[in-house]
Every structure is written in structure tokens, then in C-alpha cells.
Amino acid sequence: MTRTGPVMASQGQARGHPSGMVVLDVAIPLRRHVARVAPWFGPAFVAAIAYVDPGNFATNFTGGATLGYTLVWVVVAANVMAMLIQSLSAKLGLVTGRDLAELCRDNLPRPVSRLLWAQAELVAMATDLAEIIGGALALNLLVGVPLPAGGLITCVVAFALLRLHQRGVRRFEAAIAGLLGVILLGFVYDTLRAGTDAAAVAGGLAPSFGGPDGVVLATGILGATVMPHVIYLHSALATSRAPAAADPAVRRRAVRWQRADTLLALGVAGLINLVMLTIAARLFFGTDTADTESLAGIHAGMAAVLDHPAALAFAVALLASGFASSSVGTFAGQVVMQGFIGRSIPLTLRRLLTMAPAMAVLVAGADPTAALVWSQVLLSFGVPFALAPLVWLTARRQIMGEHRNHPATTGVAAAVAVLIIALNALLVARSV
Known part of the structure; x- marks a missing residue:
């Protein structure tokens, strides 16, 4: 035996x-x-929702419908950049127990810190512009709600989601992750209906802009994917795990798991972004389908080319994106203000202030998709202002101790910042 x-x-x-x-x-x-x-696990899933917000819908679908698979490489590169940036942000919050905005206030000259705060607030408004318009447009497509009324409804729902955070960070994270799942399922269905062209997708990995319009769309895709406000937010979300990682051995494991959290969540977001562009390229590029440069036109085109369930899945995904990303954007605004100047304002007042530009666009009857694209271009100009201090802080032994960046990591992150600045400069040069 x-x-x-x-x-x-x-x-x-x-x-x-x-x-x-x-x-x-x-x-x-x-x-x-x-x-x-x-x-x-959890913080990265809240951050990931900002990478599939309505601005992503506008830039990715417009890019695919206008230029086909040309900008696939931009979507892939932007999401790889996002993984690196968000991993650094989460590590900063987890290791130090403080968020990026707080550390900027403590380690940078006061004028520089205030300048960063001012531009971060402008970025928050641009973010809300995209998210409120996206939610309003989705409600209009689904049930015919007028755009201004849809904007108000989006704000109310986003505020309700934020209330979950006051009951516990895990509830808020679970709700946002659930909405991310709704977006993913919507596009899984649409992909199954539309089919894929693997060879064309592979061909789109070769860098090209396809003309001046491609530069604008590439900058918009970058701004919609690497979101400056969520660079600040992710570090703040990670601080909720810092007390449990006080022991050095536990902290080392925690840093590895937060990296896995980031790769998983941003991997899902990257897949959704890629699917958006490829669906538009497969269904609309080179066709005579009308108005495919607007989300309303995309919705109508999907109903005509595929079927009404496919268009419904698109609209539901857009609605989930608008609701979730609007609440995340408002939360990020609170983090930025509290961190940079040590003050906060009631959420209701912040919601009213940041929704004003979006409501003005909706009431004025401006083209919502064009507003979404240009808001994302504006966001891309804000990325270096958040990325530069993040790279500097995470490379300092005095701040990070044994978890400071490897020199190679710092070099790659710095190269990302230079690339973003160069792309912005190219956009300005071609626009004047």
C-alpha cells in the first residue's frame, strides 16, 4: 500500500x-x-473606462470610416503607451500612499504646481464635454430624447454612480467594471455580425497617416486613449490599497498584482478600441453609406448594413460609456483639485461647473461628433503635463525607494512623452 x-x-x-x-x-x-x-484588482478597471469613453467612439469610428485600417497602428501604440503610463501611476499611489497631484504639490515649485492644476481643470472640462455629449447622443439614438435633456440625464446618472463611492470604493469599482463589461459585450456582438479581415488589420500596423485628416484623427485617438485626467485618478485609486501593502514583502507582491490589474483592464479597453475602428473600416470605408463621420450616421449605417440589433448594441455600449466615464471624470476632477490645492468643492457644484461647456454645445445645436473629436485633440495636449511629473516622481529613490523605475522604463516613458509632444506639434504645424 x-x-x-x-x-x-x-x-x-x-x-x-x-x-x-x-x-x-x-x-x-x-x-x-x-x-x-x-x-x-479593481482600480485599473475604473481607469480603463476612460479609455473607452464617447470620445473614443467618435475618433475610432470616424478614423475607420474615413481612412479604413490606416490608423490601426495608432490605436495599438496608444494602448501600449496607456498600459505603461497607468502602471506607473498605480505604482506611485500604491507605494507612497499619495496620489500624483499631491506629490506634485509637495515636490514642485508652487507656480509650477498651480499651472499644472489650472491646465488639469481645463482637461477635466474637455473630458466632461465628450462624456456628457456621448451619453446624450446615446439616449437620443435609443429613445429619441432631445440632446440637452439627454445631457442632463447623463449628469444625474453619473452623479448617482459617484454616490456609490461614498459607500465604499469596491462598490464603485464593481459598478464601473460592470459597465465596462456591457461595452465589451456590445462590441463582441457587433464584431460577430460584421466579421473581421485579419490581413487588413495586420496591414494597418504599418505606420501611416493617410493625409492631413489622418494627423488630426491620430492625435484625437491618442488624446482619447491616453487620458490625462485618469493618470492622476489611477494613482488616487491605488492609495486605497496602500495600507494593506505596508509590509515591504507584501508591497512587492502588490506592485506585481497592480501591474497585472492594469494589463488586464487596459487590454480589454485596447481590444474595444481596436474593434471600434475595424468595424467602421469593414462596414463603411470606401462605401456610399451616408454620414459615416458622425456617430448618429454610424448608428444608422449599422442598422442598414447589418441589422437593428447591431445598431442597438452600439447605442447601448455608447450609453454605458457615457454614464460610466462621466462619473469617473467628475471623480478625477475632485482628485485633481484636492491634490494640487488641498481643497475640494461639493460634487454637485463641480458637476454643474464641468457640465456647462457640454450643455452649451448641446443647446447650441453644434455637431456632437465633431465636438467629441476636437475635445479629444485638446486632451492630447494635456497628456505631457501629467506624464512628465509622473515619470520624474516614479524615477526618484527618495519617493519610490526600491520601487523606483528602472532606467530603461524611465527612458521609454520619456520617449512616449516626446512622441506625444511631437505629434501635437505636427498637428499645430499642419493647421496654421
């Missing part, structure tokens, strides 16, 4: 098998592993 059966049974991890053999039950250690790892 072997000792295998008794030993396994004594460990309390064995169960009977119909054949009489003793089988190791892996469910218990698996559950324990999940329970140990799960608390570190």
Missing part, C-alpha cells in the same frame, strides 16, 4: 472518486489564491 492516499486525506484536500481512486481537490487552494489576489 502506498502512502499517497492517507497523506492526501490527512491534508483535508482529497475527495472520493467513483473509480475508488483518491483525487486531489484543487478547488480549496485555488479559492484561497483568488481571495488573496482579488483585493488588489
Whole structure:
């Protein structure tokens, strides 16, 4: 008789098998592993919603419908950049227990810190412009709600989601992750209906702009993907895990798990972005389908080329994006103000202030899709102002200790900042 059966049974991890053999039950250690790892996951899923906000819908669908697969490489590159940037932001908050805005206030000259705060507030308004317009447009497409009324409804729902955060950060994270899931499912369905062209997607990985319009759209895609306000936010979200990572050994594991959290969440967001562009390229590029440079036209085109369920999935995904990203944007605004100047204002007042530009656009009857695209171009100009201090702080031993950036990481992150600045400069040069 072997000792295998008794030993396994004594460990309390064995169960009977119909054949009489003793089988190791892996469910218990698996559950324990999940329970140990799960608390570190969540912040990146809140950050990820900003990478699939209505601005992404506008830039990706417009890019695909206008230039086909030409800008696939921009979507892929932007999401790889986002993974690096958000991982640094999360590490900063987890290791220091403080967010990026707070550390900027403490480690930069006061005039520089105030300048960063002022531009960050402008970025927050541009962010809300995209998110409120997106939610309003989705409600209009789904049930015919007038755009101004849809903007108000989006603001109310976003405010309700923010209230969840006051009941506990995990509830807020779960709600936002659920809405991210709705967006993913919507585009999984549309992809199955539209089909894919793998060869064309692979061809789009070769860098090209396809003309002056491609530069504007590429900058918009970059601004819609690498979001400056969420660079600040992710560090603040990660601070909720900092007390549990006080022990150095635990902190080292926590840094690895937050990196996994970021890669998973941003991987989902990147897939959604890529699918947006490829669906538009496959269905509308080079066709005579009308008005495919607007989201309303995309919605109508999907109903005509595919079917009404496909158009419904698109509109529901857009609505989930507008609701979730608007609440995340307002939360980020609070983080920015509290961190840079040590003050905050009531959420209701902030909601009213940041919604004003979006409501003005909706009431004025401006083209909502054009407003979305140009708001994302504006956001791309804000990225270096958040990225430069993030790279500098995470490279400092005095701030990060043993978790400071490897020189290669700092070099790559600095190159990303230079690339974004160069793309912005190219846009300005071609616009004058």
C-alpha cells in the first residue's frame, strides 16, 4: 500500500472518486489564491473606462470610416503607451500612499504646481464635454430624447454612480467594471455580425497617416486613449490599497498584482478600441453609406448594413460609456483639485461647473461628433503635463525607494512623452 492516499486525506484536500481512486481537490487552494489576489484588482478597471469613453467612439469610428485600417497602428501604440503610463501611476499611489497631484504639490515649485492644476481643470472640462455629449447622443439614438435633456440625464446618472463611492470604493469599482463589461459585450456582438479581415488589420500596423485628416484623427485617438485626467485618478485609486501593502514583502507582491490589474483592464479597453475602428473600416470605408463621420450616421449605417440589433448594441455600449466615464471624470476632477490645492468643492457644484461647456454645445445645436473629436485633440495636449511629473516622481529613490523605475522604463516613458509632444506639434504645424 502506498502512502499517497492517507497523506492526501490527512491534508483535508482529497475527495472520493467513483473509480475508488483518491483525487486531489484543487478547488480549496485555488479559492484561497483568488481571495488573496482579488483585493488588489479593481482600480485599473475604473481607469480603463476612460479609455473607452464617447470620445473614443467618435475618433475610432470616424478614423475607420474615413481612412479604413490606416490608423490601426495608432490605436495599438496608444494602448501600449496607456498600459505603461497607468502602471506607473498605480505604482506611485500604491507605494507612497499619495496620489500624483499631491506629490506634485509637495515636490514642485508652487507656480509650477498651480499651472499644472489650472491646465488639469481645463482637461477635466474637455473630458466632461465628450462624456456628457456621448451619453446624450446615446439616449437620443435609443429613445429619441432631445440632446440637452439627454445631457442632463447623463449628469444625474453619473452623479448617482459617484454616490456609490461614498459607500465604499469596491462598490464603485464593481459598478464601473460592470459597465465596462456591457461595452465589451456590445462590441463582441457587433464584431460577430460584421466579421473581421485579419490581413487588413495586420496591414494597418504599418505606420501611416493617410493625409492631413489622418494627423488630426491620430492625435484625437491618442488624446482619447491616453487620458490625462485618469493618470492622476489611477494613482488616487491605488492609495486605497496602500495600507494593506505596508509590509515591504507584501508591497512587492502588490506592485506585481497592480501591474497585472492594469494589463488586464487596459487590454480589454485596447481590444474595444481596436474593434471600434475595424468595424467602421469593414462596414463603411470606401462605401456610399451616408454620414459615416458622425456617430448618429454610424448608428444608422449599422442598422442598414447589418441589422437593428447591431445598431442597438452600439447605442447601448455608447450609453454605458457615457454614464460610466462621466462619473469617473467628475471623480478625477475632485482628485485633481484636492491634490494640487488641498481643497475640494461639493460634487454637485463641480458637476454643474464641468457640465456647462457640454450643455452649451448641446443647446447650441453644434455637431456632437465633431465636438467629441476636437475635445479629444485638446486632451492630447494635456497628456505631457501629467506624464512628465509622473515619470520624474516614479524615477526618484527618495519617493519610490526600491520601487523606483528602472532606467530603461524611465527612458521609454520619456520617449512616449516626446512622441506625444511631437505629434501635437505636427498637428499645430499642419493647421496654421
